Amino acid sequence: MKLSEITCPADLKQAQAQDLPALAQEIREEIIKTVAVNGGHLASNLGMVELTLALHRTLNCPTDRLIFDVGHQCYAHKLLTGRQARFSTLRKTDGLCGFPRREESAYDLFDTGHASNAISLALGMARARDLKGEHYQVVAVVGDGAMTGGMCYEALNDAGSSHTPLVVVLNDNGMSISSNTGALARQLTRMRVSRGWLGAKKAVADALRKTPVGGDALYRGFQRIKNHVRNVLVRDKYFTSLGFRYFGPIDGHDLTGLERVFRQVETIEGPVLVHVVTKKGYGFRDAEEKPEKYHGVSPFVPEDEKTGPTLGAAAGAHITQLAESRPDLCVITAAMTGSTGFGPFVEKYPDRLFDVGIAEEHAVSLASGLAAGGMRPFVAIYETFLQRGYDQILEDICLQGAPVTFLMDRAGLGGEDGATHHGIYGVSMLHAMPGLTLLAPCCEAELRAMIDWALTQNGPVAIRYPKNTKVNLPFAGFSAGKWETLRRGGDAALISCSALLEECLTAADTLEKNGLRAAVINASTLSPADDGCLLRLHQAGIPVFTAEEHALTGGLGSIAAQHCARMGLPSPRGMLALPDAFIPHGSRKQLLQRYGLTAEQIAAAIQKVVRP
Template identity: 45%
Template sequence: MKQKRYGILDNISSPADLRGLSYDTLGVLCAALREFIVDSVSQTGGHLASNLGIVELAVALEREFDSSRDRIIYDVGHQCYVHKILTGRRDRFDTLRQYGGLCGFMKPEESITDPCITGHASDSVSVALGMAHARTLKNQKYHVVAVIGDGALTGGMAYEALSSAGTSREPLLVVLNDNNMSIAKNVGGLSRHLSRLRVSPQYLRAKTRIKERLSRIPGGGTITRAVSRFKAKIKRAVLPTSLFEQMGFTYLGPVDGHDLKSVCEFLALAKKMKKPVLLHVMTQKGRGYAPSEQYPEKYHGVSKFDRVTGAPLAAKKEDFSAFFGKELCALAEKDNRICAITAAMPSGTGLTRFAEKFPERFFDVGIAEEHAIGMAAGMAAQGLVPVAAIYSTFLQRAYDQIVHDIAIEGLHVVLCVDRAGIVGADGATHNGVLDIAFLRSIPGVKIFCPSDFAELRVMLSRAIYRETGPVAIRYPRGSEGAYRKELSAQPLVCLHEQSGSEVTIVTHGIMVNQAIDAAEILMHEGIRAQVYKVNEIGSGLEQAYAEVKEKLGGWCVVAEDVVPNGSVGEWLAAHRSERTDLLNTGDRFLPHGGVNELYRHCGIDAEGIAAYIMKNRNGKENGVG
């Protein structure tokens, strides 16, 4: 099949190739980039709308800065596709988010132009300021730029960093990519004109000369201060700058982020300013592809889709998130104490329907997990039943609030831990392999592990109505597997009993499917294996776990899609005298790839579990994953 050509894009091998091009030619390049991105992401899946919206801004950044030396940090990182394409990785874009291929986020291992790993929101300004401090302390010369979206600016960490950066006096550029929520009123041509005037060389030189001359005459200082106060009042009246300028930044903009010439001019001016600068750029999310322009949230993160129609290539099955949302709505119909909280993920966590049906009891706090859990504690203290649905990898950020605001007081908050376990294509920053470890370490927290939808229904109802303290329900991304039962009444249940078993496979959650299949493989090899499923994890289960130890005689292999530290396997190994082997994701961060590929990579798929047992059945080895 003949490879598709993309015109001028085919001749761009590095950012250096951009600097001799006219603005008209760069505009043609931007159109080619959008076509390439849509073609590529339709085949691999990935983040589409955010990358289509940032094309001109990303081209301008690569043109005005040297990303091999200057540090350009894309917040979250899901908007870095143009950066990757222009920095020598276009030929590998068909491997995006695939096992062994390009990461969907910035990754220093791939290129010196990626200054740090990204994947979570709101930390770019903090990291950028750290790099700026390092530059100053080491007496080096390079520019530092943080590109942060208005969504990421809802995270409190961003404001902590902006406050610190503004008072640091470090030369630092923060580019606010505003593609949805206008945090400051755009007053059009007057604002842009005054912004350009304030940073033009002629203005800056004239301002300096006037100050010098006034300082030489009697009362000059008083006149200077009066003029500055008057100017500040005028600026506050006509420019949306007060928040950032009060933090110590020089505010530029807003500028049309799709007017490439204007963006380049502003970036060039910002580079010359030896202080903290914030450039406000207005962009359209999903620009250049009609379906994503119309439904930018739907096309934020996509699976493979039809390039012409925008329709997904695979029919979407009901997943754990959607099922959770449906069940929560059913419970909330009958109980007006139930509230739902999420941190900028209403669709991802299945809460869109809840938001529509119960808008007064639905709270999307933005990218602010710490606040979400603190607020849940306040609700619980006053008699409501808050249900906070947050991805496992993002719940890490609220560890202190779970401890300090919820667990110490024993408040009844239900944590619905979405995307638990191996997530896959989004890689190390998104795999939910740490939640059992950090939740199990907190006194009073109980963790439920449903293996299918029926168990999720029962456990959600139980968490709301039968529990009194903090309780978490962890479930994976995607749909249920072949296991379709409801055996969640006990902390431990036997799924696959065999008399005279040589080994017991212990697991929990969706991993039961791998364990049952492994037992079947072993049976065909003449090895008897039984499978036990753990339904509850956490403190307060000492008596139940005492019974677990009694039931689990002989050799146990504990298979989990989590890290070993803090795992169920670690607990059992510490409390059993019999041999207990651990199979898990290992003491490491996993690469990106499909979930089944990563199961195989870790040796926790059915074949891997069976192979391990066959290899080690003589008891000569004691493997720890």
């Protein structure tokens, strides 16, 4: 059976077992071909092919409910649930999303992208099923990386004390984005290793059974020892002590074995954990050898759109340098040390970098403890994932006045990853927090200056920055609390920050061609805002506009309006921002265009108000 003959999982059930390896190969080729052009999560998806085939052959979706944690590993699922024809549009504007999306398919149950919530979602569905007297299976697929997230334990704790039938498939490839960290990773390794040990013992058992004299007795004795060892070593207490029936470890690339176990657990009246061992990048040698490199592959970028090194890399390099003379500096990351630019730091100072796994809440409170003990912690986390730590930032950092610096990477539109990955709520999240200074650099030099300044402060600072800024801005120097005028003009003042300043400066060029001189102001301190600047603009009679790559509510425009109101000044004449809606995936350029934030659109919006 060919992939093109499968329009839904029911078709897959008609396939003969001997056809499946070729089908798996075809799925892999389709994934590799598409990701090579569009970018995406390659290694995770290659490792999931057999597991997805086995799940869809044994489950009866969409009646049965299959939930992927994070959802970045759902490409085979998309190919098997009627989305082959559109697969080449993966991650493209208006194309298929790289994560499950309900609007795409009845087989996608939640719009996901943030880790460690699948067991909670699945338990909720299973409880709803039981309360309504319905009958279907609920299965959550969770990676070992995602299992480092505290939410998983809250859910396991809850599920394990109930008798709710529910299957958790632990997809254990020993990797998060990079090698998995923590005590759980060590425990899973022990369990995987013992599986290899038992496999080796099978050969011994077979040999014993064939011994001419007393072979059967020898075999039975050996079997008893083996079962004992299995109980001690393999039937580990880890998941069973939490109230789960444990099955595993199972070879995640052995389709027959997987199907057998999934059929076996179907009828179990209670929570079950199936521990499946897969190889990240399976079937593509380079990805198997370097799974970290192939976790997230960047989309093809035309030469003229290429950007330089990331701002995260600049932050990492700067802090690595500062750490030489500052033994009190330390860094906390949450499963993304490399992506946030702290690879060089951990190389040089392994004792001063704490990678806590996908545990952003813990990362924040850990920083507060480190600060209370006399260290100067930096917490490097993508803005979207720091949302997880809202309460901890408020209670454990701000309320304590802890001198912790947050490095909020990937602020702004997250591009191809979509709604779950845009960093567009960070200002509204942090502006409300008493005692926290919120900064937004427009270039590497300003980022470095902000890091230096943060180290002189005795309280919390958050620096939010995009992945890259493209051009060198006419940045003259950072002065905390002061908004810097990058370009002068008396007909309008355009206040913005970070990468969107590039569009604003080009917008000012366009306006100038049309006879309007617009000032461009870098609001590098978002909180507290520069009241003096707003007052001066008002006194000079210059109409104020704000432009930001952030949701309208709670962003720079809202802050400016609030400060104006407090001083009795009129609100800005225009507040250009992303709408208060979930923003889908797409290239940053196309999304800016869609939401009216390109240079031409900004210029047109200002011109319409100032000289209609």
